[in-house]
Amino acid sequence: MLRKNRKDRRPVTLPRLTALASLLAAMMPLQAHAFKFDTGMSGWDVNWDNTVSYNLGMRAEGVDPMIGNNPNFDDGDYKFSHAGDIVTNRLSILTEFTASYNDYVGFRLSASAWKDFAYGSGDATNPGVYAPGISYQSLRAYPNGTYGSFTNRYYVQGAQLLDGFAFYNTSLAGHAIYLKAGQFTEYWGNSLLSPTQGISYAQSATDGIKAFNSPGTTTKELLLPRPQISMTAQVTPQVSVSGQYELGWMYNRLPTGGTYIEANDAVAQGPSGLFITTLPGALRPLLGMPPGGAFGYVVPQGNAITPPQVDNNFGLKLGWTPQFMQGAMNFYFRRLDETQPWVLANWRAIPALHTALPTDYHLAYNRGVQLFGYSLDTTLGDVSVGFEASYRHNTALNTALSPAILNQTEGAKGDVLNIVTNAIIPLSKSPLWQTGTLTAEIGYTHLLSVTQNAQLYNGVGYAGCPSNDKWNGCSTKDYVGFGVVFQPQWLQVFPGIDLSMPTSLTGGIWGTNPINPGPAGGAQGFFQYSIGVQALIRQRATLTLSYIGYHSHVNTTAVTPSGLPYASTGNGLIDLNDRPWVSLAFQSSF
Incomplete structure (x- = not known):
């Protein structure tokens, strides 16, 4: 039996969360x-x-056996297996230092550190x-139930x-020039909620x-800084030219296996294993394994x-702000x-036996994509x-x-071909709210052609999708996704609190995104x-209580060799279907 160390783990109920929220609000300094x-x-x-942030998260329902019996999902599901278990207990700090001289030369440094007290006991x-x-x-x-270094760093403590860059603003022949070098983020385009499109x-x-x-969370807030240089030149009052050249590369920071919000137990940016659900007994001696029945x-x-x-990763941007329109x-x-x-x-x-077996699995990253955009x-x-x-050529x-x-x-x-359109709509005063915003976005992707390794493409009508x-x-040839963020607001409900x-x-x-990672990306x-209530306290701190959930379509079920039924395939991250949770987040700056 696994030792769950549960005798000291008391479920935190919603009334206790609410009481803690009131206590934190009362402890806020006046300024x-x-x-x-x-x-x-x-x-x-x-x-x-x-900026200091604290997030306390609680699982809202117990393990669904149809998810927990799947050997590819059980690590994440049983890490916190009961309703009321604390799925995150995270304290973090962001520190930012900026210095500038007359706004034309300066530098910026920022760093963050964190500790999550919910993950110290390792894998389950x-x-x-x-x-x-x-x-x-x-x-x-995870070997011996111990998290790998990546999971330890980004989930336990790290x-x-x-940011770590310098900037210099000057002019040449009457034209403004803005230079930046170091580690920072660049964000081009207008997409708000469609990071793959x-x-x-x-x-x-x-x-x-x-x-x-x-x-x-908006796309811009999800970006991680990288080493690069950039320049923008104001050629005329209406025309600007920008360039970016990257001096470093970094992979996406993926949710890892054995954590509460994961894609699959095998997803890890570090040593792990990929579970294959069936192995015919006749193949076992060929692999140097003892004879026996069929199992994974x-x-x-x-x-x-x-x-x-x-x-040679770089970008060029030509900007035009014509006088005849209010925009760019x-x-x-x-x-x-x-x-x-x-x-x-x-x-x-x-x-x-007219078959093949995997000897390893590995992550690989596509190089040299060309993007043209407007x-x-x-x-x-x-x-x-x-x-x-x-338009993206030779994308993954x-x-x-x-x-x-x-x-x-x-x-x-x-x-x-990707098309994204969005709108940010201010909410007018009404009997239901005083103010607020509504942000809505629709993203469309059309697969024009499969250019390489078509036999591996997991798309309808291709060999990779039996x-x-x-x-x-x-994946389908066309995919349409959407995002909506609705935030009505009530001002001065209590003194100093909105x-x-x-x-x-x-x-x-509609459809399944043809862009890698396919259904996980849409x-x-x-x-x-998510739905929540947020208090803005004296314009310096926020306290947010939210309910967060996920839903995917389960397509087929299977049975383990021991006779346990489980959800086996679907569209999207089906393992998250039983993992809604409640979050209490507090943030303050000083």
Whole structure:
């Protein structure tokens, strides 16, 4: 039996969360200020800002056996298996230091550190039996139940440097020039809630851990800084030219296996294993394994295939703000290495049985994508409207785990067209609210062609999708997704306190996204949602109580060799169906 260490773990109920919220509000100081240095030197502006955040999360319902019995999902599900278990107990701090002289030269440094007290006990699994003589524990994703270094750093405790750059603003022949060098983020285009479809795609790595733990977070807030240089020149009052050259590369920070919000137990940016659900008994002696019945086995994770740190990744942008319209148009070209991995495998052919078996699985990242884009932003009355269209050549497509290619270094590639349109609408005073905003976005992707490794493409009508069914995770030629963030607000409900109700819903309207990672990046019937109440306290701190949930379409079920039924396939992240949770988040700056 696994030792769950539960005798000291008391469920935290909603009344206790509410009481804690009231206590934190009462403890707030009357005023909070960033620290401003008095250098005694004319023209210098030096500031040091700190933001402290605390998030307490509680599982809202227990394990659904149809999810927990799946050997690819049980680690994440049984880590916190009971309603009321604390799924995150995270304290973090963000520190930011900026110094500038007359706003034309300066530098900025920022860093963050965190500790989550809910993850200290390591990995856990289904306590049952997967197959006769084979426990779920023996098939767990982490050796000896100990998290890998990546999971330890980003879930248990860690720190990171964020921004670290210098800037210089000058003029040449009467034209303003803005230079920046160091580690920072660049964000082009108008996409707000469509990170895989926007012009900003892979312009920086994305924090997927934050994306799935905080539904409704904008794309810009998910970007991770990278080393680069950039320049913008104001050619005329209406025309500007910008350039970006990247001096470093980083992968997307994915939710890892064995954590509460995960895609699959095997997803790890570090040593792990991929569970294959069936292994015919006749194959066991060929692999040097003892004879026996059919049951699953673990495939080791091999080394990731990553691009060089400097790989001629750059971007150019031409901006135009014509006088006849209240808005701007931009034209883009980017050459990029992607930050979202394919999950590939190397295979061993067994000719006598007309089959092949994987010898390892590994992550690989696509290089040299070309992107051409156009964006428009303007206002229609009080509404801010954004539009963008982009064409990507040889971008990574949804790729199947298939032995069609035995030694795999790249997955399927293709050409896609993306269109994103959005609006930010201010809420007028009404009997239901005083003010607020409504943000809505629709993203459309059209697969123009599959250009490389078509036999691996997990799409309807292709060999990589034997079921030929979008509800089974197979990509479609067209995909439409959407996102809505609705936040009505009530001012001065209590002295110094404004209240709002942040509510978000993102998901797929039709089809399955052909862009890698396929259904995990958008699928019909896959939704993330949250609803909450937020208090803005004296304009310096926020306290937010939210309910966060997920929904995916389950397509087929299966039975383990020990006779336990489980959900086996679907569209989207089906393992999150039983993992709604309640979050209490507090944030204050000083």
